Amino acid sequence: MKKLVLIAIFCSLGVSEMNAQVTFKPGIRGGLNLTSITQSRGDFKPTFYVGALGEIKLTRRYGLQPEIIYSSQGSNNIITENYDYNTGVNFRSKKDVEINYISLSMLNKFYIVNGFHAVVGPTLDFMVSDNLVAHDSDVDLGIGFGLGYTLPSGLTFEARFKKGVVYVLESEYYQSGSDFFFGDYNTNILFQFGVSYAFNLKSKKE
Template structure:
């Protein structure tokens, strides 16, 4: 028999087998963000995220999960030294930076028989609003790594780390040259730890 025919038959039955195992379950997720911006002396900002997803289960161990989430991020208590032209003195102000995104992610989920999951995937963060005085990147690209514990009921407890790749603000404005204690670099990226839950509908 022709090798191409054999290959076609093998691919055909592989696709049929995958289709028989595949299932799609919608779901919701929400939790807490603990975010900051790298290379700045600042505190973590505590806020929330919420969204929805579709879990496309391809095999017993692997699922592809597109997500759309609303994510409130930023950094608190950012110290900025500057020269006040009005008073002709050096002054310090402390700012709470807010950056809110619509996050679109494609997560790869690997689930062990015990319910332990390992998650990883890319994310595109579309800027909704912020209070940055000087912004660099309008949107952000990043990656997400996580672990989770899934219950048979569809409830899952998740812990994730999301790291942005683009420089999101201008360090020329937020830098602090007059105090070497503060670390201000030229590459300021989003860093976000997430703790939350998700729930998928259907069996």
């Protein structure tokens, strides 16, 4: 009986401690995207991302961070082959590919030490616009991870990497026609460098 009482007290203390530590802060984030498409033979495309986040701190060392982000992606200088019907000659040129997404993420956030943190988690991206003739999927599923440092003011500097797992392009279409020189494995890949800020909703009295 005494053991059960002690266990109950321990559990109640643990729950109360967790409840005392749980906080929520809404925020914003944005910055530079460096994006490409695997096996596209193109260059990384410098573009941008911007959106909102929610920082849910569950314990001193762990939290969740849902995000909704507008992310401009793609790849630059992809080689294309075209046919000139007047001369009967194939010629090559380069073209920039642009694909824009609304990205939903649920990141695990680990508070390390002295303002440093790490994030990792899945992303679900919905294509909202592109300049492709044919694409394989309107939805991309990926995994992202990164590191960040938060100043006492609340401003955070962060760097992330994200890799998609869904084929973005209809490679059979482009391989059968006289257009982009794509391989079979066409997934999104991007690096992000930017800033974020989480607002403290607590009043000064608190």
